[in-house]
Structure formats: C-alpha cells, structure tokens
Amino acid sequence: MESTLRGYLTEGEKGFSLRLCTDEARYSVDDTTGKLDSLYRQACMPAPIPGEAVYAVLSGVLSATGDRFTVQRIDTLTPKGWRDACLPWEFWCNGTEPFWSLQISESEGFIYYKNVGDDEGRAFAWTQPKTNGKTWTYEAKGISVVIKKEKCSDGMSDIVYPYSVEVTLDGQQLRGCAVRGGEPLPAEQ
Known part of the structure; x- marks a missing residue:
C-alpha cells in the first residue's frame, strides 16, 4: 500500500x-x-x-x-528553512556581506553553517549554550556563536528580527539576525 x-x-x-x-x-x-x-x-x-x-x-x-x-x-x-522546518530547532540565523546562514538544532545534534558566497558548508557538534535568558553563547570546536535578544535588521528586507547574532569562525567575525524556534516568526513589515 x-x-x-x-x-x-x-x-x-x-x-x-x-x-x-x-x-x-x-x-x-x-x-x-x-x-x-x-x-x-x-x-x-x-x-x-x-x-x-x-x-x-x-x-x-x-x-x-x-x-x-x-x-x-x-x-x-x-x-530546509526556518519557515518549513519540521523538527525542533533552537535558532536560525542569517547575515549578508557575505551571505551566510546558521542553524542551531539540538534535535539534529549540530550547528550547521553555510556561506553562499564561498560555496562552503560545515557542520559543528551541537553544544549546550551558556544563557541568562537574554544572551545565548554556543562554543564548539572551530565556531563561537553569541545570540542576543534585541531587534535586528538584515539591511536587505523589511523584516525586523527579534535577535541579533555574532559568529566567530576561523578568526572571521560575522554579524546577522536570528529567529528562535517555538516563537512567532517575523513577517515583512
């Protein structure tokens, strides 16, 4: 059948x-x-x-x-994307200049990073974040991610995100915006 x-x-x-x-x-x-x-x-x-x-x-x-x-x-x-993800995830982050995205998922056991400009994709082992409820810090071998609960604009759309993110990867600093799993997703204004 x-x-x-x-x-x-x-x-x-x-x-x-x-x-x-x-x-x-x-x-x-x-x-x-x-x-x-x-x-x-x-x-x-x-x-x-x-x-x-x-x-x-x-x-x-x-x-x-x-x-x-x-x-x-x-x-x-x-x-997969944050609007149609079917398994729980903690944060979905993205940035511009260069264009990149990051998914943090305990249920999948990974932090996934994609740099579209360099055609580079990498997976890092998920780690328990240090958090105070307003800031989440993920430290894994080769990557550091700090997410803050503060309004953020990606500069490319009219979407206002509820979180900002800073990623340190191979000594390079990336900045962007984030959404948190289980919370309402942002919409274009």
Whole structure:
C-alpha cells in the first residue's frame, strides 16, 4: 500500500535515510525513480554540507519489516528553512556581506553553517549554550556563536528580527539576525 512520508532526507555511507517529522522514526530509503540522488544534490546547493538534511515529501511503499521505504514518487525535495522546518530547532540565523546562514538544532545534534558566497558548508557538534535568558553563547570546536535578544535588521528586507547574532569562525567575525524556534516568526513589515 502506498504511503506518503514527510521528513528530513539525508545521505550517509549506507545510502539515503528519512527521519519523519511526525514521530522521528527513521527509514532506509530505496529509490525507484532514478532521480533522488540528483534532486538531493540540487536541494543541498549552494554550499552543501556532508550528510546535510533536506526537507522531503516522498510517496512509496514501506517494507514488510518496517525499516525500509521504497520511493516511487518524489513530491517535494527542498532545502530546509526556518519557515518549513519540521523538527525542533533552537535558532536560525542569517547575515549578508557575505551571505551566510546558521542553524542551531539540538534535535539534529549540530550547528550547521553555510556561506553562499564561498560555496562552503560545515557542520559543528551541537553544544549546550551558556544563557541568562537574554544572551545565548554556543562554543564548539572551530565556531563561537553569541545570540542576543534585541531587534535586528538584515539591511536587505523589511523584516525586523527579534535577535541579533555574532559568529566567530576561523578568526572571521560575522554579524546577522536570528529567529528562535517555538516563537512567532517575523513577517515583512
């Protein structure tokens, strides 16, 4: 019987796997369309990160053992973003000059960084932040992230974000704005 599953698709050493949005169940994925690999790579662009998760809506059949999903149709395969993320995340940050983004997710166990201008993507191990309720500091090997609860403008849109962020990466300072998971998302004014 055909099912439609929604979740995060990743590629690892053993092929593709899907982590569901609803209950976080995981399935190994087989592809009968012949398109999953190229569409996955396209969804990871720009600045792909090894093992990157992309948002997927896939139709197919579950195996009798319940651990494999055979894809018969790809309904959606897009980069994950803060407006359509289906697993909990703590902060989603972005900046300009250069264009970059950062996702902080305890549920995924990582801090994901993408620099669009340099086509660079990196993953850092998630760490428990130091916080006083107004400032959150994440320190991982190779990256430092300080998020402050204060209004922020990215200078490119009319969106007013509720948080500012400073990222130190390889000695370079990046500044930008952030949204926090579980809080209302900002809208253009």
